[in-house]
Amino acid sequence: MKVCRRANARNPAIRLAICFIVATLPIPSSNANAQSKDSPFNFLSPKPQSITYQNDHLTLKAPLQIIVGKNVSVENAANLRSILSPFQPFNQIWKSNAKGIHPIQVSLLHVSDLTLLHREFREMGVPFRTVPAREGYILMIGHDRSGHSQIVLAGSDQAGIAYGEQTLSQILDKGLRTTQIPAVIIKDFPAFSYRGIIEGFYGTPWSQADRMRLLTFCARQKMNTFVYAPKDDPFHRNLWRVPYSPLKQSELRQLITFCKRHHMRFVFALSPGNTVSYVSDADLLAMIQKNQMMWNEGVRNFAIFFDDIGRHLTHSEDRARFGNDTSALAKAQASFMNRFYTQFIQTHPGAQLMTVPTDYYQPGHTPYRDQFAKYLNAHITVLWTGNGVIAKKVSVQDLALAKQIFHHPLLLWDNYPVNDYLPSRLFLGPLLGRDRGLATHGLQGILSNPMMEAEASTIALQTVADYAWNPLRYDAYQSWENALRESGGQAYLSLRRFALANRSSPIAPIETTSSFSKNLSEFFSYYRTGEHRRLLLAAHHLAGDFQEMKHTATELELHMENKTFIHEIRPWLRVMSMNASQSQLALEMLLSMRDGDRKRVGELRKIIQQHDLDFPYKGVTLSPEFHTFLRDACAQTDHWIMQKSQMLYRILELLRANGHS
Structure with a gap:
């Protein structure tokens, strides 16, 4: 998803x-x-x-x-x-x-x-x-x-x-x-029955070491569910019929054993929607056989997902049985799920089943949703992302409508802090926008889809765990500070600076109340009004911000004990350091421009431009506000230089017109 x-x-x-x-x-x-x-x-x-x-x-x-x-x-x-x-x-x-x-x-x-x-x-x-x-x-x-x-x-x-x-x-x-x-x-005691994570992103799946570290973290945070569903594991999706190799089976066994020992559900998921024939007995048997292998390893929670696939049936035998519109797809999927439930889940005492429908985020009723809910076995749990793939808010009203539509036990597949749709960014802010009353209004649980960077995900995930355990008393920013202190240790302040530079996300836009945002606003305000003394003071404060950012990478590398975390975020640390260095030059460039020093402005602009050309991490960015100053400063400078050049050109043309060489 x-x-x-x-x-x-x-x-x-x-x-x-x-x-x-x-x-x-x-x-x-x-x-x-x-x-x-x-x-x-x-x-x-x-x-x-x-x-x-x-x-x-x-x-x-x-x-x-x-x-x-x-x-x-x-x-x-x-x-x-x-x-x-x-x-x-x-x-x-x-x-x-x-x-x-x-x-x-x-x-x-x-x-x-x-x-x-x-x-x-x-x-x-x-x-x-x-x-x-x-x-x-x-x-x-x-x-x-x-x-x-x-x-x-x-x-x-x-x-x-x-x-x-x-x-x-x-x-x-x-x-x-x-x-x-x-x-x-x-x-x-926990408010939600299901609290955990889904490895459900697109991109290179986590390594086994990543998973073990993240499961250890989840167990420590009282999470109790791990859904194995990496989109780019071919044996999860396009090769879903093919059994795992002995080596991969051994890795899964290690995860399953860990989950058992730490009171966590290991949910084994397959996504057959791209190739499955819903009426095929052979495909149903393949689904049963692959899940039987996982049952033999101790798995008791299973999932079949139909997200991110075409909206029409592709096999002629399916179209002959169900038709060829979106409601036909829903009936075909429900039929396949029900057959699997009857022939596998009901014959394996203690087994549980969940699914993701193809319409997993659309608001309100759709023909597909209505038919899927009508025909799907009532004991199968449905996962839903709220209104939108990445829901900025999930309210009690949203939940009430989803319950009215699906008529099944509901789990929230929360696409935060996942970044597969924007791999240039890290999302290190707290979970926001989830109504405190979701647990008391019938939501079974919340499952977070983390980033491709497993270790860096733990900052946001700690706030997810806090919310999932006790949403009525969830304090997003206290929870976030706790996560930063626990992750950062002696490097807490440096990690906090770095996290602030990577905090904005689709569920949490830029906050203009931060001290850095305030210093930016004051500088440009005094720059426009020309209040010299206040401008110099604002520039001094801004220079201090840039100096702190510049040294953040060094401080984290020196003092943060979690070297795996550092390895994952190193490209963003480099970008932060470079951005801060360039912003220092841009600050001097703006002040030189205000003083009319055209030569110095030109020198500084060339240095910044050369740094841009030489920098290797071009596909990595911070929160937008940390690029705004540099972008705006360069834009103003380029406009000023162009104006000066045009003025000089006009002066030279006038001189030539008057006979001067």
């Missing part, structure tokens, strides 16, 4: 009831503070649903006693030990009801462990039913009624436990381990 584990067999009724309760009871607190702007935990990403502060604190220090309750996975128990490893030695007790004598006790619990849950919640003074639903957790840090230091983490399932561990890890990794941690109760 251009873009729960099984219930406790001994008590299934209680398990089921608890898993699906979202608490409405208030959490007792002497100083409840729900995530204010000055919250000490504003760095948490994704942002939790509820943080309640107590008038207390806890100093974490060794030794610790770790209690691991029943039905906690071995992987989650090992992960907790890893998180707490700086505080060794510690004592771990499995499935114990005993109280320890250690100064600090850390309890890791599964919702089905009723005995320990009741005890620990009662000791911390929290109603037991506050354990959230699917993928949720509650993390309590503070003191119990006896004054003992406690950390209690209870998850509604293994994913919820893992997500709670990630939150605890972020709290400790922010340096709070050496200070007093505020006593808090964090109650958390």
Whole structure:
């Protein structure tokens, strides 16, 4: 596109009831503070649903006693030990009801462990039913009624436990381990069932290393879905019938295994629309056989996509059955999907199926959409991009209309920050324009289509993950700052300058409120009015901006630890550095032009022009505002030089006419 584990067999009724309760009871607190702007935990990403502060604190220090309750996975128990490893030695007790004598006790619990849950919640003074639903957790840090230091983490399932561990890890990794941690109760769960990414762009697919790094990032951001659908993988699209080679199958197996271990769906997608015959039994069998290979590898989520194809049936046997208009195409596709659903999905317990219709972005009803929705099996999930291939905004009203049209479970295929339609640009800004109420109005989830530059995509993707987890409290710019700090580390300020120069996009146009935009505006204003002192001050500020941009590349290369990120963005770093150098010359050129120094203006204009001719990264650009100054300065200079040349020519002609040689 251009873009729960099984219930406790001994008590299934209680398990089921608890898993699906979202608490409405208030959490007792002497100083409840729900995530204010000055919250000490504003760095948490994704942002939790509820943080309640107590008038207390806890100093974490060794030794610790770790209690691991029943039905906690071995992987989650090992992960907790890893998180707490700086505080060794510690004592771990499995499935114990005993109280320890250690100064600090850390309890890791599964919702089905009723005995320990009741005890620990009662000791911390929290109603037991506050354990959230699917993928949720509650993390309590503070003191119990006896004054003992406690950390209690209870998850509604293994994913919820893992997500709670990630939150605890972020709290400790922010340096709070050496200070007093505020006593808090964090109650958390995701708003959307599907949160993740689609490798769905045109261009060279990611390398296996790219995918593994990006999946690791997604798991850390509590995303739970990865759709494998690279447009230019021939075995995904034009050669969809052909099995993958043993080497490629091994790579896919590695991705599938990673996703399983990190509570992520691996969705295997094929796009047969260019060549498939919808009535062909042979093509249906080929589709079943290729997906069976992925089922054997552990895949349980499948997808068949029909985006970006012709709008009429190309096989005579299909036209004979369905006709040859756009509604015929819809009926043919729905028929093929339904046959696959009956013969494969229904015969494989636990399998799920999703699709992308050919009309995936058009606003309102179309003959195709109406027929596709009418005939498609009701259990198949439909992906939709909003109004437009790249939707600037997705509102609750847009969703309501899409639901009315499709009458199927809906996922948002969000074509941000994908850049395959404009590979000269990077899109490093936050996710904007997505209504906070989409989750509460029936959207199943949001799947982002990232850039070809996998590592550079993580800045925008962190904001997508934040939105997908908790859209009601999503703060795009705080989320963006968190992403820049996490990615940049010591190089945060340099990365921020670079990201600002690559922030505008189809969903987020240039913002005129930045300090650079303000300095640009002031300079040209005073240049036109001729206010000399103010002009020189504005020029000084602008020169400082250009100097900072010029050194950004060097600073990032020196101080940013993620060298893969640097490698991906290096062409844009070079462009930023060159643009800043040329803009410095252009600034001097404009001031020289104002002073009437024709010779210096000509020299500077030639230097800028030569730099343009010699520069190797001609297909790489920054946000438009970072080229505007240089373009406008050169245009004004060229006009001025031309006027001067014409004036000189007229003077010479007059002199000749009067007999002067």
